[in-house]
Amino acid sequence: MNGASPPILAVRGVTMRFGGFTALSNVTASFPQGQLTAIIGPNGAGKSTLFNVLSGALPPTDGEVLFNGRSIAGMRQHHFARLGISKSFQITNIFPDLTALENVRIAIQAMTTRFNIWTPRSRLTEMEDRAAELLSDVGLAAHMRRIASELAHGEQRALEIAMAVACKPKVLLLDEPTAGMSPEETVEIMQVILRLAERCTVILVEHKMKLVMDISNHILVLHHGEFLAEGTPDEIRANSEVRRVYLGEGRR
Amino acid sequence: MRVTSTKSSPNLFNRLAEIIGRYRVLAVLVVLLIFPFVLPYQALAANILIYGLFALGFNLVFGYAGVLSFGHAAFFGIGAYGTGIAIVHFAAPWYLAIPLGVVAAGVTAMIMGALAIRTRGIYFAMVTLALAQCVYYIVYQLDGWSGGEDGLTGVTVRQVDLGLMHFSLFNPTAKYFFILAFVAVAIYVFSRILASPFGAVLEAIRENEDRARACGFDVRLTKWIAFVISGLFCGLAGALYAIHLSVVPIEVLHYHMSGQVVMMALLGGMGTFFGPFIGATVFLLLEDVVTTLTSHWQLVLGLVFMACVLFFPRGIWGSILRWIRP
Secondary structure, three states: OOOOOOEEEEEEEEEEEEOOEEEEEEEEEEEEOOOEEEEEOOOOOOHHHHHHHHHOOOOOOEEEEEEOOEEOOOOOHHHHHHHOEEEOOOOOOOOOOOEHHHHHHHHHHOOOOOOOOOOOHHHOHHHHHHHHHHHHHOOOHHHOOOEHHHOOHHHHHHHHHHHHHHOOOOEEEEEOOOOOOOHHHHHHHHHHHHHHHHHOEEEEEOOOHHHHHHHOOEEEEEEOOEEEEEEOHHHHHHOHHHHHHOHHHOOO | OHHHHHHHOHHHHHHHHHHHHHOHHHHHHHHHHHHHHHOOOHHHHHHHHHHHHHHHHHHHHHHHOOOOOOOOHHHHHHHHHHHHHHHHHHOOOHHHHHHHHHHHHHHHHHHHHHHHOOOOHHHHHHHHHHHHHHHHHHHHHOHHHHOHHHOEEOOOOOEEEEOOEEEEOOOHHHHHHHHHHHHHHHHHHHHHHHHOHHHHHHHHHHHOHHHHHHHOOOHHHHHHHHHHHHHHHHHHHHHHHHHHHOEEOHHHHOHHHHHHHHHHHHHHOOOOOOHHHHHHHHHHHHHHHHHHHOOOHHHHHHHHHHHHHHHOOOHHHHHHHHHHOO
């Protein structure tokens, strides 16, 4: 059902409760290696909660998160990042007062030298070169020396993706990467994401249905915190349950 | 007047600021070298050195990592007592006593940090304050070692022999330069730490803790290391203070001390390299001048401090930086 490739990331019976409210209830799903998986569902379906469980930001109330078959639920978030599970945020989340280059360099540094208190940063040219390369990849070559908070919204989102990629991710988690973007910016960032998907597994939460159908290989549908369906875009399109709760609302 | 001249020749000021920024260690040292000859008396100059170092160390957690600690008196005080006890009770030479004080402060910071670092914001300030008060009372009770309420007397280092160089610390100028030698090394090390990748991580945590965590940094561990490094610098300041005064008053551990260093850092400009030294200078000079005029010097100082926080929230040096680099 999941296609040929084994899952790199999987959840088994994950439940997430906040007080009396159950955001996810007994969700089991897997994310095949090397594919672009989209998590969709109507508002309040638990997409962001699942995203946070996958990225380690929220330890699930119950159930397991498996990375390459190994249970990682309950580990602290920076360990998730070091395993190669890298995320971008729904709200733009960068280091506002640092330059674009410094933003990316910090992210690279997390994978290499965390506690070097002696070498001047200026001598770490390798890191700087790689940061510059990553910024060019997302189309920010001209803005490297600018303060991040002064970049346009779309540019900040692109910067975030560069930062997520800087961690050399095996799995890249993107929470609504096109939120608040103009149609032109959306097209650009989608091309960036497709290029990233050639290098690593990408999991994204996205509202824009058409976009999801166009770019993903694998789709997971949630509804009211419960697993509804998973499969290829065609399978999802053909699934009558999904059409009833989600697609039926507008687009066909 | 300064403002108008800035407008007429912004390039010159920018250039100057850039040069000072690049050679910041050298800039501080040049000022500190001529310092004792400008001030009314050398003991005040030495005091400014010591408090400047104290504020510098404090600024690492406050200004760079963005964590407000209200317990830094503990590190200053333990540094002073560690050095003092080594000299008084064990007749240790100064070159052993000072590192001992620094290490003792570092160990105190490790323990306090480990207990406090899980909390954030105002809770962190409260927990560090409470722990520092514990240190105060423990030292106070151990009067066999610490001298209790009377403080530890007899911390005298008369003669310093450095192979070819001999000088007496009873000479205030010699003492000033003796202290300056330590402060100079400390400033250099501090500058290296700020410029290092670790310094970059601290800035990142101050800017956006969540993001730093998502990048894969252990925020808690990083903060703890910064806290311990900060404790070491403050401990050195305390150790030098003991030698400077030749007594260790129990007040070095009092929470007044923790409050003063916050004021100095804010006054000078938190998160700036020169800020802590400027803050300490202004604070101590004001104290020195105003005490001769009125016994209510703290009132005057309080008003100056309030004016500063209200009108120059970036502190003195932070505001100057703003003027020349708008």
